[in-house]
Amino acid sequence: MxxxxxxxxxxxxxxxxxxxxxxxxxxxxxxxxxxxxxxxxxxxxxxxxxxxxxxxxxxxxxxxxxxxxxxxxxxxxxxxxLPTDPEGRYRTLEWLMWQMGGAGPMLGQAHHFLQFNPGKAPYAEERFHQEAQRLYDVLNTRLAGHDYVAGDDYTIADMAIWPWVSRYAWQRIDLDRYPHVKRWYVAIAERPAVQRGYHCPNKVNEIPLP
Ligand SMILES: N[C@@H](CCC(=O)N[C@@H](CS)C(=O)NCC(=O)O)C(=O)O
Missing domain, CATH: 3.40.30.10 (Glutaredoxin)
Known part of the structure; x- marks a missing residue:
């Protein structure tokens, strides 16, 4: 257990x-x-x-x-x-590390300044909003050529990034500007396991949908 x-x-x-x-x-x-x-x-x-x-x-x-x-x-x-072939394995780890070292910490700061403390630190709001948009551009470019971030397969890298994208409203991100991210986000949101995992340990809101 x-x-x-x-x-x-x-x-x-x-x-x-x-x-x-x-x-x-x-x-x-x-x-x-x-x-x-x-x-x-x-x-x-x-x-x-x-x-x-x-x-x-x-x-x-x-x-x-x-x-x-x-x-x-x-x-x-x-x-x-987590694929075992080298291309699949390291591409998955690469995007997992992208989330852990970049997207997570930066989007977390965007939540802090844009969602919870608006008006207190205009420089920080601008910096983290710009960084959020840059990260969405990077993800959108990657997903333009692939179904999932690591390639053809749904992996732990998608599961790591997706919950951060689900807070797109807190990040002041319009998903219509990132059509490949939007397509990927909505497809993953439809998975029953994602819906169950999202509402753990309890349900606070519906999964946001663009
Ligand atoms: N790098 C850590 C970050 C974990 C993290 O930031 N957790 C937040 C919630 S999303 C937390 O527990 N915050 C409580 C605190 O900072 O005291 C991970 O990915 O597990």
């Missing part, structure tokens, strides 16, 4: 979507990060960086934090959603 500590955020949803796609049984432990539950000593034992998501896999006696590492772990455990 896998235990998942999570909350209704893009980083949390990446892992619940993957667990749903894999059909693995898992127990959910909600960590309400708006109430400081990420600082509880028991949670810090599993996630020393005080952030969700984190998992524990009893079968392997393995606890992990960091969504990218968790996704690689689950994909390798099951042999799914």
């Amino acid at each position: 896998i235990d998942l500590w999570t909350w209704t955020t893009p980083n949390g949803r990446k892992v619940s979507i993957l667990l749903e796609e894999l059909g693995l049984p898992y127990r959910v432990h909600p960590v309400d990060i708006t109430q400081g539950e990420q600082w509880a000593p028991a949670f810090l034992e599993i996630s020393p960086n005080n952030k969700i998501p984190a998992i524990r896999d009893d079968e392997a006696d393995m606890a992990l934090m960091e969504s990218g590492a968790i996704m690689i772990y689950l994909a390798e455990k099951t042999g799914r959603f």
Whole structure:
């Protein structure tokens, strides 16, 4: 059995979507990060960086934090959603790292300044809005020539990026300006496993659709 500590955020949803796609049984432990539950000593034992998501896999006696590492772990455990041929494998890891090191942190800052603190820091609003648009341009160009970010197959890289794109409204992004991203986003939103994983640990809103 896998235990998942999570909350209704893009980083949390990446892992619940993957667990749903894999059909693995898992127990959910909600960590309400708006109430400081990420600082509880028991949670810090599993996630020393005080952030969700984190998992524990009893079968392997393995606890992990960091969504990218968790996704690689689950994909390798099951042999799914991380191709084994070099082109597929490294293209998947490349786009997973793009999300972890670029899209996630930058779009997170866009949420902070554009959605939650508008008017307080015009420079930061402009900087992170421009960076958001640049990232959507990069993704749109990639998806112009491929069904999914790593190529022909749906992989953990798509599952990592998609929940961040689902917050396009918070980022002041008009998906009509990125038609390939829009096509990819809507197709993934239609997957039943994505819909179940999105509403973990609870339902706060419908999946946004353009
Ligand atoms: N690089 C980490 C980032 C995780 C992260 O930023 N989690 C946020 C929610 S999306 C969190 O737990 N924030 C609580 C806090 O910062 O105290 C990952 O991908 O797992």
